[in-house]
Amino acid sequence: MNPPWPNVRADFPVLHQQVNGKPLVYLDNGATSQKPRSVIDALVRYYERDNSNVHRGLHTLSMRATDAYEGARTRIANFINAADPAEIIFTRGTTESINLVARSWGHAHLKPGDVVLTTEFEHHSNLVPWQQAAKASGATLKYVPLLGADGEGGLDLAALDKLLTPQVKLFAFTHISNTLGTINPVAELCRKARAVGAVTVIDAAQSIGHIPLDVRQIGCDFLAFSGHKMCGPTGIGVLYGRRDLLDQLAPDETGGGMVVNVSYEQATWKPSPERFEAGTPNVADAIALGAACNYLDALGRDQIAAHDTALVKVAMEKLSALPGIRIIGPRVGAERSGLVSFAFANVHAHDVVTFADEDGVALRGGHHCNQPLMRKLGLTSTTRASFYLYNTEEEIDRLVASLQRIQKFFAG
Amino acid sequence: MQDLTDLYQSVILDHNRRPRNRGKLPTANRVAHGDNPSCGDQCTVYLRLDGDRIGDISFEGSGCAISQASASLMTLNLKGKTAPEAETIYAGVHELVTTGKVDEDNLSDLAALAGVHQFPARIKCATLGWHAALNALKGDPITATTETHKD
Numbered sequence: 140m141n142p143p144w145p146n147v148r149a150d151f152p153v154l155h156q157q158v159n160g161k162p163l164v165y166l167d168n169g170a171t172s173q174k175p176r177s178v179i180d181a182l183v184r185y186y187e188r189d190n191s192n193v194h195r196g197l198h199t200l201s202m203r204a205t206d207a208y209e210g211a212r213t214r215i216a217n218f219i220n221a222a223d224p225a226e227i228i229f230t231r232g233t234t235e236s237i238n239l240v241a242r243s244w245g246h247a248h249l250k251p252g253d254v255v256l257t258t259e260f261e262h263h264s265n266l267v268p269w270q271q272a273a274k275a276s277g278a279t280l281k282y283v284p285l286l287g288a289d290g291e292g293g294l295d296l297a298a299l300d301k302l303l304t305p306q307v308k309l310f311a312f313t314h315i316s317n318t319l320g321t322i323n324p325v326a327e328l329c330r331k332a333r334a335v336g337a338v339t340v341i342d343a344a345q346s347i348g349h350i351p352l353d354v355r356q357i358g359c360d361f362l363a364f365s366g367h368k369m370c371g372p373t374g375i376g377v378l379y380g381r382r383d384l385l386d387q388l389a390p391d392e393t394g395g396g397m398v399v400n401v402s403y404e405q406a407t408w409k410p411s412p413e414r415f416e417a418g419t420p421n422v423a424d425a426i427a428l429g430a431a432c433n434y435l436d437a438l439g440r441d442q443i444a445a446h447d448t449a450l451v452k453v454a455m456e457k458l459s460a461l462p463g464i465r466i467i468g469p470r471v472g473a474e475r476s477g478l479v480s481f482a483f484a485n486v487h488a489h490d491v492v493t494f495a496d497e498d499g500v501a502l503r504g505g506h507h508c509n510q511p512l513m514r515k516l517g518l519t520s521t522t523r524a525s526f527y528l529y530n531t532e533e534e535i536d537r538l539v540a541s542l543q544r545i546q547k548f549f550a551g
Numbered sequence: 552m553q554d555l556t557d558l559y560q561s562v563i564l565d566h567n568r569r570p571r572n573r574g575k576l577p578t579a580n581r582v583a584h585g586d587n588p589s590c591g592d593q594c595t596v597y598l599r600l601d602g603d604r605i606g607d608i609s610f611e612g613s614g615c616a617i618s619q620a621s622a623s624l625m626t627l628n629l630k631g632k633t634a635p636e637a638e639t640i641y642a643g644v645h646e647l648v649t650t651g652k653v654d655e656d657n658l659s660d661l662a663a664l665a666g667v668h669q670f671p672a673r674i675k676c677a678t679l680g681w682h683a684a685l686n687a688l689k690g691d692p693i694t695a696t697t698e699t700h701k702d
Contacts, residue, residue, distance in 0.1 A: 487613075487619075488615075489592075489614075489673075493615075494555060497555050505589070505591055510591065513591065549564070549567075
């Protein structure tokens with residue numbers, strides 16, 4: 140179960156180090172992925188050669204920076220098969236992207252009596268902004284239930300059909316659950332939402348770097364993701380929006396770069412994407428995100444998805460054999476993304492993470508920005524192992540050995 | 552990293568496995584709650600003040616071995632104490648978990664928490680229950696959160 144690309148681990152400088160005297164096993168990819176040399180080089184090259192402000196200067200460096208920045212926008216549009224680069228708005232990440240829709244779209248369209256629909260297993264970033272939008276507008280926020288005592292049944296599609304009334308103005312849902320590993324049937328959800336005239340927003344933070352993603356095939360209205368979970372830098376993300384929707388939307392932030400005409404009394408806005416990118420944008424990280432798209436496509440997103448699937452299959456088989464473990468999300472053998480969350484009856488997740496770290500294994504422990512879901516499942520925290528293109532079966536064995544040591548220690 | 556057995560001493564493991572004074576206290580006349588929002592640890596402290604002394608004290612909540620053991624040790628060490636005495640004991644605990652310095656005369660079994668200072672990320676685990684208890688003593692029902700107090 141080694142990565143299908145020869146020497147792919149050599150592309151990631153950070154992987155080649157010892158942690159607590161043991162070779163690093165990085166299994167916290169759901170939180171952030173590591174960066175290949177080509178992405179790091181793109182950042183360095185920009186700052187060493189092209190650094191300049193964009194869209195303003197007529198000098199050579201500014202033109203180079205502008206070309207590279209807009210080239211990255213086009214590259215990302217191609218990466219998700221958007222119809223038009225103007226549908227790609229650069230943001231700080233998924234959270235800012237969703238907040239932009241919640242505030243701009245929510246302010247313009249939501250009113251008392253309307254319903255905003257989301258699911259019981261959203262990351263806080265796709266939950267709290269809708270709570271705020273509902274509070275501000277007087278709309279009601281409703282949740283599509285999750286099935287199964289361990290959340291193994293996924294989204295309750297029968298309940299969704301009942302909840303999808305003409306009062307629903309917007310349906311926001313995750314593509315892949317960061318806690319459960321559940322892969323939502325996003326195209327089907329968009330189709331159902333469209334039938335009642337609801338706008339759709341997809342949180343693609345966990346899917347963008349892991350599986351092929353085509354916004355036109357999915358049929359969504361908005362889609363949000365972060366660069367840092369797909370081999371790109373932190374601080375850069377994207378809001379995709381259908382062009383006709385974006386052009387009707389008022390900006391959330393105003394200032395330089397997004398205006399056509401300004402007087403002492405008023406201002407008029409440029410079209411998308413500039414309308415939503417007030418101020419000097421994050422040029423370097425946008426360019427490096429374009430480099431990340433190139434890196435992932437050179438490997439092949441089908442192959443990345445296949446490797447994720449193969450790793451998680453092995454992990455599910457080996458982890459489920461540990462005594463006293465409770466794995467949440469899809470059962471062994473069922474479709475799931477490349478991550479596993481689990482809990483032990485007598486060892487808290489933070490103790491697990493501390494001990495695994497002593498073995499050089501990086502895991503995540505906690506509520507995974509999913510507090511309501513944890514409460515629903517009767518948990519306060521879980522430990523999560525999340526895989527990516529550079530992980531190996533040997534690393535899963537290191538994880539399992541570490542967990543066995545932890546169980547033995549706490550059993551006394 | 553330091554050896555984890557410094558952090559997970561046998562006293563800690565024992566209190567984690569068999570927490571003392573755990574559960575609601577029916578006779579409590581003071582209650583306060585502590586939250587660590589970054590990890591989800593929670594601790595509710597119940598205490599009964601008899602005059603100016605803590606007549607009885609208990610806790611409930613969920614969290615890592617460090618937070619559970621520290622809260623359990625806390626109940627044993629605060630029972631029968633006045634508010635100023637409790638503050639003095641906590642000052643010693645705070646010193647202990649942030650510097651590792653043990654006050655041999657006063658801390659007794661709490662010295663098992665000394666290893667925490669080598670793991671700065673875990674200091675908040677060790678102090679969560681104590682902050683809830685001090686808030687309860689002050690008659691301050693607001694939630695103690697690790698984001699508003701230092702350590």
